[in-house]
Amino acid sequence: MTRNTADVSGVYAGVDTHKHTHHVAVIDSLGRQLGDQEFPATSAGYVALLKFVLDFGPIIRAGIEGTASYGAGLTAYFRTQSVMVREVIRPSRQERRHGKSDPIDAYAAARAVAARDDLPIPKLLGGRIDGVRALLRVRRSAVKAYGTAMRQVKSLLITADPSLREKYEPLKDADLVEKLARLHPKINEPQKMALRRLAKRIKHLEEEITLADAELAYMVDDIAPALVRAKHLGPVTAAQLLVTAGENPERIRSKAAFAALCGVSPIPASSGKTTRHRLNRGGDRQANSALHTICLVRMSCDPRTRVYVEKKRAEGRSTAEIMRCLKRYISNEVFTLITNPPEVPNIEDLRPLRQQRNLTLKAVAEHLGTTEIKVSQIERADRRDDEFAKTYREYLLAA
Structure with missing residues (x-):
């Protein structure tokens, strides 16, 4: 650690983040190095790191590397303490021609945040959107595994016994998986055993993807109803x-x-x-x-x-x-x-109104000159058409 004292009105901090430790460096408004030190990446370490920086003076801005990974916890803590945080990109190889170390990288981050006031503001983590991100990543990995398993099934069928290949290869994917999952192979039929196990894996992944889709639909509708009801946006x-x-x-x-x-x-x-x-x-x-x-x-x-x-x-x-x-x-x-989302009109009253008046979907669709599917989608909020919903409600109230 190095430490210099200076009479400054404000300081800039740069942090080189790692999994278990963070190294902070402090400079003044003239770029002079005031001090640097390493702290553990823990709650107590965040408090000690901030106190170390504040000992030099009020913080103008703090530049942190990896605000969405190793620096996420420190970024969140700084925000609770009203410290202005900016994301600093790790130095390129060319910029590191004079060497690399934690103090060097931390001072580079401090100089970057002092020189530029247009650096990106880090994303907030830990809220509802972060939950959507986690669920989306799980779904994406399930989809990837589903594709891999299906390709393995097709590959095994190519080299399988001719009777097995001729029986199952012409089937469509859904029928193929269903029939292979119901196989009862004997111990001396390893090809059938492999195909059955892959088919069961695919069925499990299908269920996982379907469940993830339902959970995402609920979460997104709760967070941004106007977005999920936009045209052709699932x-x-x-x-x-x-x-x-x-x-x-x-x-x-x-x-x-x-x-x-x-x-x-x-x-x-x-x-x-x-x-x-x-x-x-x-x-x-x-x-x-x-x-x-x-x-x-x-x-x-x-x-x-x-x-x-x-x-x-x-x-x-x-x-x-x-x-x-x-x-x-x-x-x-x-x-x-x-x-700036627009207000999403309430459509929960449409189906009860139609049922109170003993109207069928077919009768409503014929009167409004549309399809039964559209009327049903509007009632279930699976589709958004504010003008149509208004016309539909007026018709029901007048019926």
């Missing part, structure tokens, strides 16, 4: 976008910043007389994937989107360029629904 994609925005979406200053975070901000790709843009390859790839899924569904099912696509095709735009524009539009829509 609970899984909504959950991912909520996780990307974080518990404190106010840290994202604009729609453009959210688009960059999701990797859908346009990047100039012009050359000579050609003026064009391409998609950003950076950002959160899971959020980008969620926006891509919404984009594909809307291009397939949404009438307004299909009209827009045809219009752009007539202008000579490629599919990639059209999707770039649509992703940015969807990103803007999602940002508004997360940061």
